[in-house]
Amino acid sequence: MLLGLLRMTLRAACIAQSPQLHTTAASYAAVKKTTSAAGGVMGLGKGKKKAGKLTAMEKKEMPVESDPQRLVSHVCGSNIYTTGEDVKVQEDSAYPAWLWALPVGRAPPLAELSPLDKRYWLRVRAAGMRRNNKLRSMRRF
Numbered sequence: 524m525l526l527g528l529l530r531m532t533l534r535a536a537c538i539a540q541s542p543q544l545h546t547t548a549a550s551y552a553a554v555k556k557t558t559s560a561a562g563g564v565m566g567l568g569k570g571k572k573k574a575g576k577l578t579a580m581e582k583k584e585m586p587v588e589s590d591p592q593r594l595v596s597h598v599c600g601s602n603i604y605t606t607g608e609d610v611k612v613q614e615d616s617a618y619p620a621w622l623w624a625l626p627v628g629r630a631p632p633l634a635e636l637s638p639l640d641k642r643y644w645l646r647v648r649a650a651g652m653r654r655n656n657k658l659r660s661m662r663r664f
Contacts, residue, residue: 588599597609615623636643
């Protein structure tokens with residue numbers, strides 16, 4: 524009881540002497556770490572970390588198909604195995620009809636989309652996030 528009263532009195536005296544109550548300087552001073560001779564932080568039980576050897580990565584030369592006839596008749600790079608051959612391109616009738624109906628151009632403008640469509644709200648959300656990120660990046664702090 525007496526010890527608790529003494530602590531409260533000391534704490535009140537420290538606060539009364541301090542002109543700034545909410546500073547972060549005191550918390551940084553309390554967190555200061557001392558290092559031991561082994562290079563680790565005292566009290567964490569970890570020793571000095573050994574640095575691994577840094578080696579330069581070698582660039583691999585990837586073979587590129589240059590035969591125009593093969594580029595037109597095969598899907599070059601589709602074979603992921605060491606044996607075998609790339610997939611041959613088939614006639615247009617061999618592929619499903621929906622493949623030719625896929626939109627490959629630019630996305631339609633937001634004004635052309637309906638607010639009942641999910642794509643509309645995904646685009647509105649993405650635009651809002653871009654706006655917020657831009658505003659946040661322009662802040663000073």
